[in-house]
Amino acid sequence: MFIDTHCHLDFPEFDQDRDAVVKNARDQGIEYIVNIGSSLEGSLRSLDLTRKYPQIYATVGIHPHEADSFNEKVKNKIETLAKEEKVVGIGEIGLDYFRNFSKAENQRALFLSMIGLAKDCGLPMVIHCRQAQDEVLKILKDAMPIKAVIHCFSGDENFLKECLSLGFFISYTCNITYKKAEGLRSMVGATPLEKLFLETDAPYLSPEGLRGRRNEPLNVRSVAEEISRIKKISVDEIAQATTANAKEFFNLK
Numbered sequence: 001m002f003i004d005t006h007c008h009l010d011f012p013e014f015d016q017d018r019d020a021v022v023k024n025a026r027d028q029g030i031e032y033i034v035n036i037g038s039s040l041e042g043s044l045r046s047l048d049l050t051r052k053y054p055q056i057y058a059t060v061g062i063h064p065h066e067a068d069s070f071n072e073k074v075k076n077k078i079e080t081l082a083k084e085e086k087v088v089g090i091g092e093i094g095l096d097y098f099r100n101f102s103k104a105e106n107q108r109a110l111f112l113s114m115i116g117l118a119k120d121c122g123l124p125m126v127i128h129c130r131q132a133q134d135e136v137l138k139i140l141k142d143a144m145p146i147k148a149v150i151h152c153f154s155g156d157e158n159f160l161k162e163c164l165s166l167g168f169f170i171s172y173t174c175n176i177t178y179k180k181a182e183g184l185r186s187m188v189g190a191t192p193l194e195k196l197f198l199e200t201d202a203p204y205l206s207p208e209g210l211r212g213r214r215n216e217p218l219n220v221r222s223v224a225e226e227i228s229r230i231k232k233i234s235v236d237e238i239a240q241a242t243t244a245n246a247k248e249f250f251n252l253k
Contacts, residue, residue, distance in 0.1 A: 001031035002224060002239050003246040004217040005171055006092075006126065006151050006199035009035050009056070010045035013203040013214050022053050025217040031055065031243065032252055033217050036092050036126060036151075038063035040074050043081050050086035057252060059089035059126055067102035067110040075113055082121045088250040090118035091126025092151055095139075098130040108139070115143045124249055126151050127168075133159045140166065147249065152201055153187060160187055164195060169249060171197035174207035174219055177226045188230050193241045197249075198223045 004025070014021055025033065033056045037043030043060035050058045060081040062070055081087060093114040095107050102110075118125045124147035129136045133155050140148060149169040153160070163170060170191045176184050188196075198220045206215040207222035224238045231238075246252065 001029050001243055002198060002220050003032045003034070003243050003252070004030055004200050004202070004220040005034045005149070005197045005246050005250070006036050006173075007033060007202040007217050008038065008042070008204075009033065009049055009202070009217070010042055011203055014216075021216050021218075022056070026055060028218040028221060029239075030217050030220060032057060032246070034059060034088065034246075034250060037061050037078075037081075038092055039066050040077055043078060047081060047084055047087070050084075057086050057088045057250065058084075059091045060084075060087055061089075061091045061093045061114050061126070062110055063092055064094055064096040064107040064110065064128060065099060065101040067106035070106065070110045070113070075117070078114075079117055079121075082117060082123065087123070088252065089124045089126050090114055090121070092128040093118075093125060094128035095132035095136050096128060096130045097132045108135075111139060115139070115146070119143070119146065124148060128152075129155065137162050140168075149197055149249065151199065152205070153191075154184065155187070157187070157190065160190060164192070169195050169197050169245060171199045172223055172227070173199050173201045173205045174215060174222050175205045176230075177208040177222055178211075179208060185226075185230055188227055193231070193233075193238070194245065196227070196238075196242050197246055198227075198238075198242045 035046040037060040046058035202215040
């Protein structure tokens with residue numbers, strides 16, 4: 001059994017066949033799905049999915065792209081949502097200096113606010129980091145002790161070592177299957193099995209051979225198979241370890 005620890009089934013790409021996507025994932029051994037909030041509206045939709053599908057849990061939070069529109073009203077609403085029964089984390093939150101859809105100072109203020117909420121609620125964090133490694137690390141170090149996973153890991157060896165030294169989990173997506181992803185595969189090899197998560201980030205980042213098409217949770221198997229090849233251990237071992245990691249981290253019942 002597998003867990004897709006990060007996807008966006010609330011996005012419109014799934015409006016036409018969401019029931020079938022969830023069923024297909026279940027039929028392929030995806031035991032749980034964690035649907036990630038990236039805005040107030042997305043967090044509300046994620047919670048709706050948890051009520052409809054027993055195997056779906058949610059995180060709530062505001063993505064750094066939304067930082068320019070973040071205000072106290074939004075914060076209070078996210079704080080209320082964080083208390084819902086099937087909310088298992090705060091995220092995705094962090095810094096994105098690649099797209100820069102929001103001002104850096106607003107991204108930082110939002111990130112600090114969401115970290116404070118996570119600590120107040122005793123919930124783990126799902127971290128988004130693009131071209132902001134040093135600043136993300138400084139902010140997270142200052143916030144310790146915390147529980148966090150670095151989603152869709154794309155950092156360098158030093159960033160990986162720093163994150164692991166802080167006890168963080170590292171999550172990899174289907175992009176580790178890409179032909180030109182040798183650097184990323186070397187990071188997989190350097191990540192201890194007891195610190196690994198699997199994710200799809202669906203509808204994005206479909207595996208090699210399906211690029212250009214919508215990704216979905218059943219493809220988390222492709223991530224496990226690639227990690228199995230890299231680490232030279234069985235897919236069953238990958239499944240058991242990563243499922244145990246995610247269940248403990250998100251307190252999945």
